[in-house]
Amino acid sequence: MIAVVGSRHDRVALSLVDRWAGARLLSAEDLVSPGWVWSNEGAAPRWVVDGRTVDDRDICGVFVRRGAVLADELLSIHPDDRAYAAAEAHAFLIAVLGSTAATVVNPVGDGALADDAVRPDRWMAAAEQVGLTVRPIRLSDRPRRERRLQQRVVEVVGERAFGDTPERWRRGAVDLVGAAGLVWACCVFDGSGRVIALTTAAAPSEEATAALGALLSQTRVGA
Amino acid sequence: MTAPRRVLVWGDEDDPPIERVASVLADRDVDVVRIGSALDDVGYDIAIAPEPTGALEVAGAEIPVASIDGLYLRPGPPAPARMPAAAALSALAGCLRGPVVNRPTAGRSNWSKPFQTHLLAGAGFRVPETLVTTEPAAAADFAGRHGCVVYKSVSGIRSIVATLDGAAHDRLELVRNGPVQFQRWIPGRDVRVHVLAGQWFATAVDSDAVDYRYPSHEGQVAMDATEIPDDLGRRLVALTRSLGLLLAGADLRVTPSGEWYVFEVNPSPGFSVYEDATGQPIAAAVADLLAGRGWPASPAALRRRR
Numbered sequence: 001m002i003a004v005v006g007s008r009h010d011r012v013a014l015s016l017v018d019r020w021a022g023a024r025l026l027s028a029e030d031l032v033s034p035g036w037v038w039s040n041e042g043a044a045p046r047w048v049v050d051g052r053t054v055d056d057r058d059i060c061g062v063f064v065r066r067g068a069v070l071a072d073e074l075l076s077i078h079p080d081d082r083a084y085a086a087a088e089a090h091a092f093l094i095a096v097l098g099s100t101a102a103t104v105v106n107p108v109g110d111g112a113l114a115d116d117a118v119r120p121d122r123w124m125a126a127a128e129q130v131g132l133t134v135r136p137i138r139l140s141d142r143p144r145r146e147r148r149l150q151q152r153v154v155e156v157v158g159e160r161a162f163g164d165t166p167e168r169w170r171r172g173a174v175d176l177v178g179a180a181g182l183v184w185a186c187c188v189f190d191g192s193g194r195v196i197a198l199t200t201a202a203a204p205s206e207e208a209t210a211a212l213g214a215l216l217s218q219t220r221v222g223a
Numbered sequence: 224m225t226a227p228r229r230v231l232v233w234g235d236e237d238d239p240p241i242e243r244v245a246s247v248l249a250d251r252d253v254d255v256v257r258i259g260s261a262l263d264d265v266g267y268d269i270a271i272a273p274e275p276t277g278a279l280e281v282a283g284a285e286i287p288v289a290s291i292d293g294l295y296l297r298p299g300p301p302a303p304a305r306m307p308a309a310a311a312l313s314a315l316a317g318c319l320r321g322p323v324v325n326r327p328t329a330g331r332s333n334w335s336k337p338f339q340t341h342l343l344a345g346a347g348f349r350v351p352e353t354l355v356t357t358e359p360a361a362a363a364d365f366a367g368r369h370g371c372v373v374y375k376s377v378s379g380i381r382s383i384v385a386t387l388d389g390a391a392h393d394r395l396e397l398v399r400n401g402p403v404q405f406q407r408w409i410p411g412r413d414v415r416v417h418v419l420a421g422q423w424f425a426t427a428v429d430s431d432a433v434d435y436r437y438p439s440h441e442g443q444v445a446m447d448a449t450e451i452p453d454d455l456g457r458r459l460v461a462l463t464r465s466l467g468l469l470l471a472g473a474d475l476r477v478t479p480s481g482e483w484y485v486f487e488v489n490p491s492p493g494f495s496v497y498e499d500a501t502g503q504p505i506a507a508a509v510a511d512l513l514a515g516r517g518w519p520a521s522p523a524a525l526r527r528r529r
Contacts, residue, residue, distance in 0.1 A: 005279045007461070031383050031401075032357065032402070034358055035358060036356055036358065037354070039227075039352070039354040040341070040344060040357075069459075087378040087379075088377045091337075091376075092337070092355055094338045095335050095337035099337075101339045110328050110332070111333070112328070119317060119328055121252065121318045124273050124318065137314075139310075139314060140268040141311075205475070211234050
């Protein structure tokens with residue numbers, strides 16, 4: 001089974017569930033439902049996916065579409081307790097994704113998920129490491145006129161790059177995604193080939209969706 | 224004549240670690256720039272990059288980013304209107320070249336206790352048997368097998384560690400509403416180890432309370448400076464470094480038979496309580512690091528200094 005970790009209100013997550021054979025949505029409500037068993041004693045871990053209990057060994061791949069569990073998603077929890085329950089569910093999700101033997105895209109980074117794990121200090125250091133030039137991100141509380149940037153996007157799945165860009169940008173994007181500890185991401189360049197952003201917030205393209213589906217449905221090592 | 228080092232201290236004056244580090248830095252003729260958690264006198268026009276540029280404005284004074292040699296931060300939450308300023312400062316903290324105690328992203332493993340336990344076990348430390356579950360039967364089975372069990376929060380939200388006594392046992396059905404973390408109770412003596420670059424300061428904590436941070440009455444907790452095995456200290460130094468931290472507060476327990484368990488690593492330790500009890504110069508060591516002594520920390524610095 002492929003577990004897509006996302007919200008029931010996330011159309012991209014729902015479309016990936018439809019697209020990938022055997023995929024199911026792991027919602028916020030699943031994280032606060034009975035059935036989870038996760039221990040460090042060697043006992044078989046159990047998940048709850050789409051309302052059903054699933055053995056960890058039956059999960060071959062996980063695609064992460066959320067950076068956090070939001071209190072407002074936990075409608076089964078008393079409103080006074082939702083913020084605490086969301087923090088606990090989020091922390092538990094990090095632990096599960098950080099220790100399962102299933103392929104997780106993208107893996108937990110520095111104890112965080114999705115774009116929260118790909119903050120500028122992390123991807124900029126990775127870009128520097130692989131020899132890419134970074135376009136500085138200006139943060140200011142002074143009034144200023146926004147300039148529209150010419151943007152070119154390279155989407156990466158593992159060693160494969162998608163996007164109509166020069167080959168050296170594609171190679172650089174693959175190196176950057178790997179150096180940042182990611183499997184799938186969109187690398188955004190400006191017209192001069194400087195990296196503007198590395199993000200996992202976008203919807204995967206058709207080509208990337210197919211590549212991700214193949215990657216996530218691979219049988220687990222040792223299964 | 225060279226300009227004095229300039230260190231930003233971001234946090235509130237009534238927070239003892241913040242106040243002590245700022246005070247030691249000032250005594251050492253470091254130019255200390257204070258930023259309160261409210262951020263109401265802070266402006267920013269900065270460029271985040273591997274070599275950040277731009278300037279902050281603090282209480283009307285311009286502070287070029289290039290002039291900042293170090294940063295110590297333990298801020299409280301800002302007002303909602305100042306969240307963008309907090310985000311900008313956090314982003315800057317992530318990429319400043321000098322010592323930052325600690326970079327905001329470095330300690331996030333502490334926000335998921337079982338995730339951090341997994342990292343600790345992977346680094347070769349002994350950790351308690353742990354179960355996180357929403358299944359009452361699994362919790363009851365775990366408690367039955369281990370006899371004495373504690374439960375605590377899964378996330379970094381502070382909770383009081385408590386033993387699963389008869390009354391709590393009767394409430395196990397409630398775990399169906401959300402994940403709860405259970406751990407085998409480890410008997411022994413608590414030891415808090417503050418790890419800083421290549422050195423460590425160990426404090427033994429004697430208390431009858433299950434969670435010594437919450438004693439049932441005053442005077443119930445006794446703290447004394449203690450020794451830990453050198454090999455353990457070195458491994459804690461390596462762990463701290465691998466987590467990207469310059470300062471950490473590691474919570475350990477040593478059993479009567481001499482086994483060392485590591486429970487968690489706190490990336491923003493309130494070390495002043497331990498400093499008061501033992502006289503260990505932790506604030507001075509943090510200030511040393513920020514003042515450029517021992518930075519960058521090298522493997523050769525893997526020695527205790529007390």
